[in-house]
Amino acid sequence: MDSALLSLLAAFLLSLIGLLVFIWSLRKGLLFENPRAAATIFAPGEIGKADDPALDDQAAKRLQEAITASHGSEPQAEDPDEIKDRIAADRSSAFPVFMFISFGCMWLILGATAGLISSLKLHWPDFLVSEAWMTFGRMRTVHLIAVLYGWITNVGLGIIIWLLPRLLRTPLKGPMWVMLGGTFINIGIASSIGAIGSGWSDGMEYLEIPWQIGLFIQAGMVCIIGSVFYTLFHRKAHELYVSVWYHIAALLWISLLFTVGKLPGVHFGVQQAMTNWWYGHNVLGLWFTPIALGAIYYFLPKTIGRRVRSYNLSLLGFWTLAFFYAQVGGHHLVGGPVPGWLITLSIVQSMMMIIPVVAFSVNMAGTMWGRMRLALYSPTLRFMMFGGFMYLLSSVQGSFEALRSIQQVAHFTHFTVAHAHLGAYGFVSMVLFGAIYFMMPRVLHWEWPYPKLISLHFWLASIGILIYFVFLSWGGWLQGLAMLDTTREFMDSVRLTIPYLEWRSVGGGLMWLSHVIFVGHLLVMILRFGPNRTGEALFAPEKMKLEMMHGK
């Protein structure tokens, strides 16, 4: 039989086994909706109540009015201890979370600056070339390590550590271990950036961090996972909320991934390339994506006071993501010197990824249905909705991008870079911003001093990424077509991208500016400059009391 056909068959068989595992794991209650489980994030009386700590009193009132106007009658959550547990949970996690967010924001500024410099270098090739550490190849890698491991990973951990105690209704166990882990990880990141700058690199995309330094990061993850699992085993909550599935699984996946990917002395040649890209897409799909999806599953319903529509869709989305995403790595090597069956398998699974993506999107659209305009009142919601929508967009784009006919054009071009930022920025980073706006008032017991800056940040970042994505995709596609056209010399494909690369710098410049505003705002908040606000980011008088107790 034809080998391509055989491999297709094998791929489908594998998928089938996956689905069986999936069904087995949730035999119970598959056919029934489970509104209780979806309501675990609320205390009694909270369904139908706005919750956005980033708002001042008046804005919060407006949001509440809008919610009340659109709110139907829904059963309330039942457990009266919820608020008490939540306050204890928040108190236990505040310090580690603050540490992760602060480190994350520092790396964000550094990483975005390195990104902007790299971008300028691509159309001004003689800009900053005198020293080795400034060269494009190193600056770009510094950008990647700082934004992927510094920014997304730190803030992701911050979100996980903040949400898990809330969702498990247990104070964080062993916060010192978490802080120790965070310290290891950030020492690791700082030394990796130093190493790359001085030319010490393992030489594989996304795995540049020298494995000796990787040991630090690994040790840090072990400390954090230990503490998280200890908390999990001591939980008071009976149901595990959707966000918990994503976050616990993500923590396990990233540490296993990193271990397999970095195993020194095993991988070589083509096989190493396959492992490299298997890791490369999994760090996105099994680490960044579940962090951000878990965050949306919490913050979006919480802000609008409405439970997620379908519990079963959440389950379907989670398990299909777990299964299909882990096998898409081969789509980075289409046309490369690797076994054909592997590429086919990955392309099939890339297409199958449409299932979890649609499951998530339908679920969120259902939750937001008829309430889209609430985004006008709440910045957290705006970031979350933007991010959720970009998840849909980047993933659907990705699924089709994986097809051989599209890869033929897009593979080695800037088109991929545009897709990368749609995912890593438009989706993941925007969700992280929203989460930080929600969490920080609870962590610091202080309001955001200038709410207008939050809007400014949102608009600069979203217009920036829009410019970035549109121009770079367009230019990248033309570049790909030019490279396939043998009547045109190679240099044509270089020349024609220049204007698009310049526009990318413009878009990236706006993004960079938005980050400076964001981090500046955060600094003002941390140092408690700015207008003196009495009380915290609160709106419901009853909760104010609790929060005051909590703060003192």
Next chain:
Amino acid sequence: MENEAKLTAGAITTFGIAVAALVVLPYIQVRDIQPPEGLKPYTSAELRGREIYVANGCLYCHTQQPRDRSFAPDFDRGWGRVTTPGDYYYDKPHLLGSMRTGPDLMNIGVRQPSMDWHLGHLYQPRAYVPDSTMPSYPYMFEVKDQAEDDEIIVKLPPKFVPSGKVVVARPEAVDLVKYLRSLDRSYPILPPDPQNAGKKDR
């Protein structure tokens, strides 16, 4: 879901399947591959040059994987025949790359064997290709009044040499060029079209 054991076991199972399919199987499949007869191991200077290639991130703009003729016109661009796993036998780390901001380099040693050209091109790509967007690498060179005996003077178009000075290559530039010149996968392979090899014997 209320059972953390199921969650963890499920997450690790799906992950395990993926490791088996995408890491272990390919490992078994290519583990026993032998280097083709025409492929020589890198010399130590070439290996040093390869490290310079990695350290300076040449791989973020240059691939080393010409595609099959039926798929893309890489061969017609002079980048060489499609590669097979054996061609990468001595490559550690692999440098397949994922961007073609610049051309594929798998056979640059065949296409451009001149040491002088490479050194000059690294010092200032725009001296040879006016619209090039490749960065210049001045830190791999020294600008001096006079070269010592054992130093290699870079022969640049006169316009690009600072007046009254000479540009000499530092050892890392020389090693790097030695590596580039070693990039030659033009020897014949069997079967000629590895991508479709499976079709024939099944």
